[in-house]
Amino acid sequence: MSAAELVGMSGSMPESVGxxxxxxxxxxLVQDFxxxxxxxxxxxxxxxxxxxxxxxxxxGPSGCGKSTFLRAINRMNDTIRxxxxxxxxxxxxxxxxxxxxxxxxxxxxxxMVFQRPNPFPQSIFDNVAYGPRVLGLAGDKADVSERTRxxxxxxxxxxxxxxxxxxxxLALSPGQQQRLCIxxxxxxxxxxxxxxxxxxxxxxxxxLAIEGLxxxxxxxxxxxxxxxxxxxxxxxxDRTGFFWLGRLVEFGPxxxxxxxxxxxxxxxxxxxxxx
Amino acid sequence: MDASRAALSRTTRPTRSxxxxxxxxxxxxRLAGLSAIFIVALIFIFLIRLSLxxxxxxxxxxFGDLRWYPIxxxxxxxSLVVGSLLVTAVAVGIAVPLGLxxxxxxxxxxxxxxxxxxxxxxxxxxxxxxxxxxxVGWVALAPLVQRLGAPTGLTAFTGGLILAYMALPTIISxxxxxxxxxxxxxxxxxxxxxxxxxxxxxxxxxxxARSGIVTAVMLGIGRAVGETMAVMMVTGNAAHVPRGTSMxxxxxxxxxxxxxxxMGEVARGGTHYHVLFLIGALLFLITFAINSVAARLVGxxxxxxxxx
Ligand SMILES: Nc1ncnc2c1ncn2[C@@H]1O[C@H](COP(=O)(O)OP(=O)(O)OP(=O)(O)O)[C@@H](O)[C@H]1O
Ligand SMILES: [Mg+2]
Numbered sequence: 001m002s003a004a005e006l007v008g009m010s011g012s013m014p015e016s017v018g019x020x021x022x023x024x025x026x027x028x029l030v031q032d033f034x035x036x037x038x039x040x041x042x043x044x045x046x047x048x049x050x051x052x053x054x055x056x057x058x059x060g061p062s063g064c065g066k067s068t069f070l071r072a073i074n075r076m077n078d079t080i081r082x083x084x085x086x087x088x089x090x091x092x093x094x095x096x097x098x099x100x101x102x103x104x105x106x107x108x109x110x111x112m113v114f115q116r117p118n119p120f121p122q123s124i125f126d127n128v129a130y131g132p133r134v135l136g137l138a139g140d141k142a143d144v145s146e147r148t149r150x151x152x153x154x155x156x157x158x159x160x161x162x163x164x165x166x167x168x169x170l171a172l173s174p175g176q177q178q179r180l181c182i183x184x185x186x187x188x189x190x191x192x193x194x195x196x197x198x199x200x201x202x203x204x205x206x207x208l209a210i211e212g213l214x215x216x217x218x219x220x221x222x223x224x225x226x227x228x229x230x231x232x233x234x235x236x237x238d239r240t241g242f243f244w245l246g247r248l249v250e251f252g253p254x255x256x257x258x259x260x261x262x263x264x265x266x267x268x269x270x271x272x273x274x275x
Numbered sequence: 276m277d278a279s280r281a282a283l284s285r286t287t288r289p290t291r292s293x294x295x296x297x298x299x300x301x302x303x304x305r306l307a308g309l310s311a312i313f314i315v316a317l318i319f320i321f322l323i324r325l326s327l328x329x330x331x332x333x334x335x336x337x338f339g340d341l342r343w344y345p346i347x348x349x350x351x352x353x354s355l356v357v358g359s360l361l362v363t364a365v366a367v368g369i370a371v372p373l374g375l376x377x378x379x380x381x382x383x384x385x386x387x388x389x390x391x392x393x394x395x396x397x398x399x400x401x402x403x404x405x406x407x408x409x410x411v412g413w414v415a416l417a418p419l420v421q422r423l424g425a426p427t428g429l430t431a432f433t434g435g436l437i438l439a440y441m442a443l444p445t446i447i448s449x450x451x452x453x454x455x456x457x458x459x460x461x462x463x464x465x466x467x468x469x470x471x472x473x474x475x476x477x478x479x480x481x482x483x484a485r486s487g488i489v490t491a492v493m494l495g496i497g498r499a500v501g502e503t504m505a506v507m508m509v510t511g512n513a514a515h516v517p518r519g520t521s522m523x524x525x526x527x528x529x530x531x532x533x534x535x536x537x538m539g540e541v542a543r544g545g546t547h548y549h550v551l552f553l554i555g556a557l558l559f560l561i562t563f564a565i566n567s568v569a570a571r572l573v574g575x576x577x578x579x580x581x582x583x
Contacts, residue, residue, distance in 0.1 A: 074467060076463065076466065076467055079462075079463070079466065104469045104470065104471050105469065106469075107466065107467055107468065107469040108468065108469030109469075111467065111468070112467040114460060114463065114464065114467075116460060118458075118460035118461060118463065118464045119464075120461055120464065120465070120479050120482075120483070121461075121482070121483050122482065130465070130468065130470075130478070130479075131468045131469065131470075134465075134468070134469075134470045134474050134478060135468075135469055135470070181464070184464075184468065185467075185468065188468050188469055
């Protein structure tokens with residue numbers, strides 16, 4: 001089975017869910033994927049396709065495996081001892097669980113934004129410049145500055161802080177810190193951005209700013225976001241997946257999931273009767 | 276002791292008598308803090324007082340003499356200062372890189388079970404009395420150094436090796452604690468950007484742990500500068516100024532060793548006696564300077580975390 005066959009760059013994959021919009025590319029392909037912490041099975045036989053230039057929201061009660069799934073896509077789970085997986089995940093047609101997979105390269109293409117803003121204890125500039133410098137993306141100093149400026153502009157921080165880039169990142173407000181973390185990821189030129197409850201540590205205003213940002217970023221990137229906030233999922237996402245005890249119960253266009261869920265579990269959860 | 280323990284246990288209950296104890300506890304704590312400062316000041320005044328006669332009896336230029344022959348009233352400090360510097364430089368040159376690399380290995384790379392075995396062992400190393408280390412250095416290390424081609428095994432280099440060994444546990448434990456205290460979220464942030472583990476250690480973890488690492492290095496150096504017994508046993512104790520390319524492999528005498536060796540035999544109140552105290556005051560100032568530099572480095576890091 002060749003990579004090109006599987007990714008089907010035109011989006012004509014048989015596996016693609018909800019065939020209404022054939023224009024978007026299928027970028028992440030999850031096949032019979034299971035994941036274990038030791039003997040505990042945290043993910044069970046997942047099958048789904050995530051499309052480019054869309055926001056895909058993952059919802060579900062605490063402990064159902066949303067974060068585990070997200071970390072499986074950029075292999076951050078590798079940092080935990082005693083884990084095991086079955087099945088496969090393909091990103092842009094390539095299996096990411098091959099023996100010769102370049103994990104650093106994968107993580108550059110698949111960025112991640114964490115629940116708690118985690119800027120490095122360095123200057124604002126150095127935070128964003130970190131990726132280009134370390135990954136050797138930038139040619140010279142001017143190039144580093146240009147990439148930093150671009151990334152900060154994309155998250156709206158250039159206008160706010162352009163003249164104060166040498167200030168410590170930890171002095172920013174939590175909302176600014178989270179946007180800085182998004183800029184830091186953008187500066188490495190990823191295709192995909194994974195966000196694990198990116199707003200749960202933020203106030204409502206900062207939350208709205210991040211949500212607007214997600215919508216704008218979805219014009220150029222593939223975004224997968226975990227959220228506990230039903231309204232957020234409804235506002236921001238094109239497709240929604242509902243996890244329950246390590247299984248993907250339902251996955252489809254956000255509108256359908258929230259207006260006419262096919263499964264009783266989904267309905268109970270989004271109407272607040274369960275979870 | 277009993278009274279203070281009773282006072283403490285009373286404050287754990289939220290009673291009115293507990294509230295009444297509060298000002299007294301505060302006073303006791305303040306008194307303890309002030310008396311620590313007072314004692315240090317007292318020691319320093321004592322040192323200055325006893326070294327002043329040396330400064331009045333001998334012209335300053337005489338301390339620049341290359342020879343230290345107290346019997347002939349020659350009190351040149353150069354050989355002692357150079358001896359201390361050489362031994363300390365060797366110790367720092369070996370202990371700092373080795374200690375930091377070990378700390379990085381323990382904190383970032385070694386599997387947890389290995390760390391659980393190694394860390395207590397390292398703490399035990401720190402507890403070995405220096406005289407025992409000196410003995411080991413004399414019996415085991417000195418012959419090895421001599422085989423390297425030195426005229427004698429008792430040299431500045433031998434002393435530096437022993438001191439490095441003594442400073443290592445301090446540097447490793449404190450630096451490893453500092454590395455351990457760096458939040459996992461920094462590492463995750465870096466790895467998730469596509470940085471390798473080494474890039475993450477070098478560019479995120481170590482800078483974030485910098486203040487603790489500086490403290491570790493400074494305490495290690497402090498230990499090396501102040502150590503006496505072991506050094507006295509393995510440096511050969513020749514008070515001459517080492518010269519040339521082989522200066523590391525010549526016998527030297529350090530400031531601490533001089534005080535320890537001669538204090539017992541000098542006439543109380545004689546010039547020699549006061550010069551020894553002058554050397555002590557000098558040592559005090561050097562240690563004080565090292566600590567101040569360390570405090571500056573740590574402080575700067577805390578306030579201006581941005582940096583370059
Ligand atoms: N490092 C780990 N070791 C062992 N078990 C883990 C580990 N991380 C998560 N788990 C378990 O795996 C399951 C899924 O966890 P996960 O963090 O993916 O859930 P989640 O859906 O993200 O929950 P939340 O909404 O609370 O963030 C949980 O039962 C959790 O206890
Ligand atoms: Mg989670």
